[in-house]
Amino acid sequence: MTKPSIHFPKDFLWGCATSAYQIEGSPLADGAGPSVWHRFSHTPGRVQDGDTGDVTCDHYRRWESDVDLMQSLGLNSYRFSIAWGRVLPEGTGRVNAAGLDFYERLVDRLLSRGIQPMVTLFHWDLPAALDDRGGWLNRDIAHWFAEYANVVFRRLDDRVKYWTTLNEPWVVADGGYMHGVLAPGHRNIFEAPRAAHHLMMAHGAAVQAYRAVGRNQIGLVVNIEPKYPASQSDADLAATRRAEAYMNRQYLEPALLGSYPEELHEVFGDACPKWPEADLKLIKQPIDYVGVNYYTRAVVRSDPTAWPLKSTTVKQKQHTHMETGWEVFPQGLVDTLLWIRDKYGNPPVYITENGACFFDPPQVEGPVLEDPLRVDYLRKHITAVHTAIQRGADIRGYFAWSLFDNFEWAFGFSKRFGLVHMNYETLKRTLKTSAHFYSKVIATNGAAL
Numbered sequence: 001m002t003k004p005s006i007h008f009p010k011d012f013l014w015g016c017a018t019s020a021y022q023i024e025g026s027p028l029a030d031g032a033g034p035s036v037w038h039r040f041s042h043t044p045g046r047v048q049d050g051d052t053g054d055v056t057c058d059h060y061r062r063w064e065s066d067v068d069l070m071q072s073l074g075l076n077s078y079r080f081s082i083a084w085g086r087v088l089p090e091g092t093g094r095v096n097a098a099g100l101d102f103y104e105r106l107v108d109r110l111l112s113r114g115i116q117p118m119v120t121l122f123h124w125d126l127p128a129a130l131d132d133r134g135g136w137l138n139r140d141i142a143h144w145f146a147e148y149a150n151v152v153f154r155r156l157d158d159r160v161k162y163w164t165t166l167n168e169p170w171v172v173a174d175g176g177y178m179h180g181v182l183a184p185g186h187r188n189i190f191e192a193p194r195a196a197h198h199l200m201m202a203h204g205a206a207v208q209a210y211r212a213v214g215r216n217q218i219g220l221v222v223n224i225e226p227k228y229p230a231s232q233s234d235a236d237l238a239a240t241r242r243a244e245a246y247m248n249r250q251y252l253e254p255a256l257l258g259s260y261p262e263e264l265h266e267v268f269g270d271a272c273p274k275w276p277e278a279d280l281k282l283i284k285q286p287i288d289y290v291g292v293n294y295y296t297r298a299v300v301r302s303d304p305t306a307w308p309l310k311s312t313t314v315k316q317k318q319h320t321h322m323e324t325g326w327e328v329f330p331q332g333l334v335d336t337l338l339w340i341r342d343k344y345g346n347p348p349v350y351i352t353e354n355g356a357c358f359f360d361p362p363q364v365e366g367p368v369l370e371d372p373l374r375v376d377y378l379r380k381h382i383t384a385v386h387t388a389i390q391r392g393a394d395i396r397g398y399f400a401w402s403l404f405d406n407f408e409w410a411f412g413f414s415k416r417f418g419l420v421h422m423n424y425e426t427l428k429r430t431l432k433t434s435a436h437f438y439s440k441v442i443a444t445n446g447a448a449l
């Protein structure tokens with residue numbers, strides 16, 4: 001029986017995603033101010049092997065040929081983030097012209113090569129100067145973020161059609177303030193919900209600012225990891241509900257519904273703050289799309305000893321090389337997209353990140369690196385996107401994570417997600433077979449799956 005031909009919507013965005021601190025290098029060049037990740041990666045013991053973002057892919061200096069490489073892959077879109085500290089070295093006030101000029105040149109080159117930019121304003125690299133003023137624990141950060149956003153909107157909104165306020169506020173609050181494994185490295189259950197709330201207030205303030213000056217689209221990017229109970233026991237079902245509320249609903253629902261899930265009280269207990277209605281009104285600014293970062297699912301079991309969720313995830317059979325063994329589970333992407341369709345009124349969605357890390361060698365000899373496991377992962381997950389579209393979900397684009405192997409936060413360079421291999425000694429870029437595969441999928445708008 002011949003395979004039914006797969007076609008995506010005519011103007012579907014096909015891109016790759018990256019972020020500033022993970023690929024640019026030169027974190028202090030041309031007047032840029034340091035970020036919390038510059039400080040964190042230069043603090044011994046915080047990042048595996050003492051890796052830092054000082055060089056990484058050296059994109060800050062190789063951006064022109066990198067854009068040409070994107071064009072050679074046939075990308076029609078590229079998702080990247082702007083380093084706040086390059087534009088406003090102290091986070092507020094003085095604008096660093098050289099920093100803003102870098103991103104303007106990047107946008108212009110992308111457009112000249114037929115590549116639509118999707119720009120993320122904040123992908124975790126908060127200016128250190130703002131962290132010194134309390135960072136995400138200071139309510140004023142909503143104004144600081146709106147000020148920064150305005151500077152960028154005014155310069156680039158005539159060319160950038162897709163904006164994102166935040167990338168994955170959950171990771172910042174959970175990693176940076178609850179568990180302390182990401183910058184700024186706090187471990188405090190009383191801080192985490194406040195950081196989460198101020199992140200969302202900043203999102204709302206930036207969207208509100210955008211509506212005054214912008215003419216294009218703006219959204220929020222959240223990581224969604226669907227939660228499946230390990231059993232139908234009351235304890236596992238309750239643990240699954242808590243885990244879903246803590247990761248998947250805690251950010252989407254204030255943004256889309258103007259309220260927090262009740263289950264957060266079970267997670268945070270007496271650390272759960274009561275927020276004024278005005279805050280939630282600010283957060284619930286209408287957005288044009290939801291960005292979904294999907295990698296894996298979680299099978300959840302109750303575990304009264306696990307802090308703070310009182311739940312753990314059960315490792316599954318086929319998984320990627322991430323430390324906690326992210327299961328390869330494309331059905332979870334279908335389930336996630338249909339869950340958003342049904343629970344939040346079928347908003348426009350972009351898959352703003354999807355990808356996998358498998359072992360790739362540090363050096364590559366030949367012209368291409370074989371990465372069959374990643375090809376298989378991408379094929380299954382892009383097919384899952386198509387399944388969700390056929391079942392009525394309004395999906396408008398897909399961005400593979402990531403264009404290059406890059407700085408994988410606390411894991412340093414030990415984890416490789418790229419479609420293009422990075423030799424960190426020579427900075428040589430080498431296409432993997434996943435890049436060639438993705439290129440064919442784009443050229444045939446899905447038929448090559």
Ligand SMILES: CO[C@H](O)c1c[n+]2c([nH]1)[C@H](O)[C@@H](O)[C@H](O)[C@H]2CO
Nearest residue numbers: 019167168223224293294295401408
């Ligand atoms: C918690 O998993 C998230 O969905 C997630 C996975 N990832 C992310 N978020 C981040 O947006 C990227 O900066 C990471 O490099 C990438 C790979 O780890």
